[in-house]
Amino acid sequence: MSLPHALLTALIERPGAGSELAGRFDRSIGYFWQATHQQIYRELARLEAAGLIEGTAVDGARGRKRAFRVLPAGRAELARWTAERQEPLPIRDEMMVRLRAEAMVGPTTLLNTLAELAQHHRDRLKTYQDIEKRDFTPPPTDKGQRLRHLVLKAGIEYERHRAAFCEQAMALLSSPSE
């Protein structure tokens, strides 16, 4: 259950309204934790009810926009959670299931899906590399910045690895069977 803590972190980094957070979950934070606006609003309501954040009306804005900031209790809760033990990520990789199924009931058109997926990962790799060039040259010396850089580099390695995997699987599937 990391969404509330991802929200607290984001709001400490910069306070803002639900819609702004939704935007950030489509970009920076969203690269390692995804959430829809429905989830975000629901969770903000819970955090506010629990007294961890506080929202104040933003006037001169559309609708009934409210900016949230983290209260001391929210900071404390975030610190508590950060120090908590963590179980390894449960892995659920649909493509691995598909490949194993392909070995049983193939051949199918899995090759097309792999090509699309490879392109997706190459695109995202490019995006990350652009961010790295823009934000982390020269490499930062500040610890917070170095942590963020590390997270980004993990994303870069991940995308590179996934793209390469798709390409290997494509090569295997399109090789003549024997």
Place this chain on the structure above:
Amino acid sequence: MSLPHALLTALIERPGAGSELAGRFDRSIGYFWQATHQQIYRELARLEAAGLIEGTAVDGARGRKRAFRVLPAGRAELARWTAERQEPLPIRDEMMVRLRAEAMVGPTTLLNTLAELAQHHRDRLKTYQDIEKRDFTPPPTDKGQRLRHLVLKAGIEYERHRAAFCEQAMALLSSPSE
């Protein structure tokens, strides 16, 4: 929604009872798709109700054990699903959230958690490498076997990558701040 298809694949590879499948989801299949026995029994009941699999009582077994095998309709459904378009995996990486939180409210005891996690990934890496040595030397020429080998190699790369990441994060967190 890949669990039913993971089950169909597993049952084509080798028919068996729910408890046997639960065992396989703790080993081979479980390395890329996890499921508890509750999920497995629920899903088997659905697949049977949909006419995709068939269960027959195993006598001489404990309890009311039933062996399931995949019916032609099940094979057809698996082939249909395998050829389906696939969205990229949604990413939800709790450790990345923690690292970014650490940058805001740290330092915490995150270092301990990272050490545990690194050990977990090194252990699993060792397991995979042992499986590779046992099952895939010499490298297979059969296409199905090569596909399985590819899936295993992806697992190996994943664990290696995660372990290295944890070690880098530990080095960064324990370096003197400036």
Place this chain on the structure above:
DNA sequence: ACGAGCATGTAACCAGTTACATGATTGA
């Protein structure tokens, strides 16, 4: 014959998903 443990479930809950709804403001 009886406890340990295997095989199969039930029930309640929670996070995430999908589809739709409402109120306010801006711009043509």
Place this chain on the structure above:
DNA sequence: TCAATCATGTAACTGGTTACATGCTCGT
């Protein structure tokens, strides 16, 4: 003034999780 769009939701559903329950048989 009214359509487009922004900001904030509500409702219903689904897959996965956690805790507990039941029936059977094997070994002692």
